[in-house]
Amino acid sequence: MKFGKDLQSNMVPEWVQNYCDYQALKQVLKGVRVGAVDDEQTKFFLLVEDELQKVNQFYLQKLNDLESQLQHVQTGVPGALPSANGKTTNGEATSGTQPPLPPTNPISPLQLPTLYRELGQMQSYVWLNYQAFSKIMKKYDKHMELRGTDNQKSPLFDK
Numbered sequence: 001m002k003f004g005k006d007l008q009s010n011m012v013p014e015w016v017q018n019y020c021d022y023q024a025l026k027q028v029l030k031g032v033r034v035g036a037v038d039d040e041q042t043k044f045f046l047l048v049e050d051e052l053q054k055v056n057q058f059y060l061q062k063l064n065d066l067e068s069q070l071q072h073v074q075t076g077v078p079g080a081l082p083s084a085n086g087k088t089t090n091g092e093a094t095s096g097t098q099p100p101l102p103p104t105n106p107i108s109p110l111q112l113p114t115l116y117r118e119l120g121q122m123q124s125y126v127w128l129n130y131q132a133f134s135k136i137m138k139k140y141d142k143h144m145e146l147r148g149t150d151n152q153k154s155p156l157f158d159k
Contacts, residue, residue, distance in 0.1 A: 003135055007128055012121045018058035019125070020051045020132040026139065034144055048136070055129045062122055069115055 004022055011019055028047055031040040137154040141147045 003131065007132060010124065010128055012125065015058070015121075015125065018054065020055055020129045020136075021047075022132045022136060025051065025132075025136045029136070029139060029143055032140075032143065044140070048133070052133065059122070059126065062118075062125075066115060066118055066122065069111075073112060073115065 004026070007019070007022055025044070025047060028040065028044045032038070032044055033040065134154065138147075141152045141154050146152050
């Protein structure tokens with residue numbers, strides 16, 4: 001199976017607009033002339049940068065959302081386990097006589113499977129986008145006849 005089809009079939013449907021637009025990158029790459037620094041090459045690298053920024057922003061936003069939801073679950077769990085620093089997992093001190101205040105918007109521990117599923121989707125999102133960027137840079141190297149030379153871009157991108 002071609003990677004583009006594999007990417008499409010494994011995307012989380014609600015997040016489709018936030019994945020790397022691999023097909024658009026391939027289309028722009030086809031217009032880049034070998035050995036020439038031209039507008040198409042500049043357009044390609046600007047599109048790579050835009051796609052990378054789009055993917056990164058979505059990832060950070062989703063990560064913050066998931067951390068916030070997990071924090072709500074932790075603060076909503078009665079009798080949270082104390083950690084090594086003398087605080088419960090929700091950050092409350094274990095000493096004292098007053099119980100911790102309940103969170104304003106507690107999330108049920110029954111929602112943990114949903115959070116777990118979203119974490120799995122995030123892992124898949126990261127992997128698919130990493131593969132998309134890696135493959136498009138390898139295609140660039142091959143298209144520009146840079147494979148096997150010191151001028152390859154794909155190893156630099158992997159760092």
